[in-house]
Amino acid sequence: MAAACVTKVELTVSCENLLDKDVGSKSDPLCVLLMNTSGNQWFEVDRTERVKNCLCPKFAKKFVVDYCFEVVQKLRFGIYDIDNKSIDLSDDDFLGEFECSLGQIVSSSKLTRPLQLKNKKPAGKGVITISAEEIKDNRVVNFEMEARKLDNKDFFGKSDPYLEFYRQTETGWQLAHRTEVVKNNLNPCWRPFKIPLRSLCAGDMEKPIKVECYDYDSDGSHDLIGIFETNMKRLQETTRTAPVEFECINSKKKQKKSYKNSGVVVVKVCQITKEYTFLDYIMGGCQINFTVGIDFTGSNGDPKSPDSLHYISPQGVNEYLSAIWSVGLVVQDYDSDKMFPAFGFGAQIPPTWQVSHEFPLSFNPANPYCAGVEGVVEAYRMCLPQVKLYGPTNFAPIINHVARFAQQALQQNTASQYYVLLIITDGVITDMDQTRGAIVAASRLPMSIIIVGVGKADFTDMEILDGDDGRLKSIKGEPAVRDIVQFVPFRKFQNCPKEELAKCVLAEVPGQVVTFFSMMKLSPPKSNTPVDSPNGPTQK
Known part of the structure; x- marks a missing residue:
């Protein structure tokens, strides 16, 4: 059972006497916060802004974390000298880190400690100061x-x-x-x-x-x-x-x-x-509508071959199924009727064997719904032997499909429906220009897109869609009004508990929900809204 979140805590970070890694100027530090609640898997919580030319930065951006009394929440504060626009920190100079538990910070309210290098030696005279404050006022x-x-x-x-x-x-x-x-x-x-x-x-x-x-x-x-x-x-x-x-x-x-x-x-x-929180919206009656899109292109390999990404092992698993289970089990708790539309793309489908980029796994366009995550998994298993894997890898049709229902929900002018599209894919997008346009249009709708990349392909294009490093733009130069895409390569989580993948891919959804409804100036539905309210526009 998940630990109950006791409260939210805001962490303020500053440093002094950082190592100077820049020639001709001073380091440009940024602080990244990682958290670990089980095993050896660390996940990124957030990053501060970069402070240019400064060895004693006071970071303006705060970290807001859930403080759970029952869990030892290990925190790692990493300081990096940022000299490029890449979101990958491995190519930036490491200035030191500090590890502790959230409980340690909370119990002392202000903690000053020396920074260490990866080999546990002191990072020069660098120190980090972390102040904690409980958030009671939104x-x-x-x-x-x-x-x-x-x-x-x-x-x-x-x-x-x-x-x-x-x-x-x-x-x-x-x-x-x-x-x-x-x-x-x-x-x-x-x-x-x-x-x-x-x-x-x-x-x-x-x-x-x-x-x-x-x-x-x-x-x-x-x-x-x-x-x-x-x-x-x-x-x-x-x-x-x-x-x-x-x-x-x-x-x-x-x-x-x-x-x-x-x-x-x-x-x-x-x-x-x-400023309302994600829980304000959820507890106020907002429904999260979950849709799955599965890549059935030929590059996955013959499903009958053990080398194929669609090959279901004797234990009944593959990377597609693992992604569906781990994300679906979390999301389904926020959807009252737990009926999820599930689609495939990039396959030739019966009876005409035309290539389709948005076919229901049930082959019934009038009813693409599956009952719970189990229903999605069962529909996938039934569909797989009936289609011919083909191509190309087009994302835009399925994004536009979900966007049509998000558009209808928007016209209700309430914060009662939000759509999350999970796309599981093995490779390079063919319709990149159309996909960028579809995402930019969807950024104005109550909708988020999660992309899980399976297999060993080069997922550089996916990083472009995940607008963490600058604002995504359509081919016409129109910018997304907010970042709605989260991309995660499955291989990073292959040997981790399934909860870890879900934590990572869903990490940005609460903020995306709040950002959208705040942008539209929509308050949470009244707390007396029936929880089993309709599931938004029906997908047909």
């Missing part, structure tokens, strides 16, 4: 801010301003948020942004908040433009017609008689809203 503050007449700190061109927000703690000021940099502009208007209320002032409307305005420099020597202090009570006085303004003061310039300020920062919007 309110966020939405800001729209601009500035005017900021001091020019650049010899050539104009300043590149950004803001840093600090909250007051017992041990001093702690970084809560860093805005984007607006290039070459003394009158910047920053994109709307939001800061969790707990990060900004721990919910205390009169707790001091410090805002520092800097001129960004690529070498890491950012110049202070000015500072002001305020609190939420004052910030909330702003209105569209009467924005609140603050003078940016640089203490080094105050001695000058003619000095007035280093510019004015204008708060146009400061609005507190509640």
Whole structure:
């Protein structure tokens, strides 16, 4: 039985005296958090932002983890010097790591320890500090801010301003948020942004908040433009017609008689809203509709041959079945009727033996549903000997198929339905341009796509679809409005408990659900919504 999550904990990380791996500048560190709850399998929880040219970074992005009292949750904080755009850390310089349990951090609330290299020797004089705070408040503050007449700190061109927000703690000021940099502009208007209320002032409307305005420099020597202090009570006085303004003061310039300020920062919007969690939506009646798409292309090999990825062993397993079981068993708990549409693609199907890229495993287009994960597995076993594996490997038809039902659900204008498409495939996509377009269109719908790659093929294209490294764009240049694809190669989990694959491939779904409904400004359905509400538009 899964351990009950007691609470959520927010971890803030900073480092000092990191190793300098860059010639001619300083390291550009990033922190990655890995977790281990069983065996030797570590999975990535999240990463901070990269801080350029800095050996003593304070990371603005927080890690939010579920704290489960009954489980020893091992954590590994890895620090890397990032010098490229690849999401793979193996080609980046390793600056040190620290391992501990979440319980250790929680019980001490703030932990400072030396970083170690892989050989357990000290990583120079590098240390890491981790602060923990229980999350009890899911309110966020939405800001729209601009500035005017900021001091020019650049010899050539104009300043590149950004803001840093600090909250007051017992041990001093702690970084809560860093805005984007607006290039070459003394009158910047920053994109709307939001800061969790707990990060900004721990919910205390009169707790001091410090805002520092800097001129960004690529070498890491950012110049202070000015500072002001305020609190939420004052910030909330702003209105569209009467924005609140603050003078940016640089203490080094105050001695000058003619000095007035280093510019004015204008708060146009400061609005507190509640940010719902995945559990708010699920417990509020949102259904997760699960669809499976299985690759029946010829590159899988003859199912009768033990070398084939579709070969079912005497024990009754293959990689396709393992992926269906491990993901389906988790997802089915969020679907009240547990009826899952299951499709194949890339095969010649009876009776005409035409190639199809979205055929129901039941061969009944009027009823593609299978009863639970067991039903999907049974339909796959029955279908396999009746089709001829062929090609090509086209993803777009099945993505568009599910997107049609997600589109219908969207028109209900409630947060009651969300669609998850699991595609299991052995190889390279043939219709890459169409697939990219289908994913970009689907990013505007209540829908996520999980791709599990089986076999030993080169899955480079899949990494492109998984938009972790920059925003996916269609062939016409249209960007996805959010990242909805998670790709995992099955071979990484071959020797692990099946729960580990599910944890990894489903890790991003809760965030994707919340991001979508927040984007659409949809609250969870009322808590009195019947749990067995209809399963969304019927797939026919």
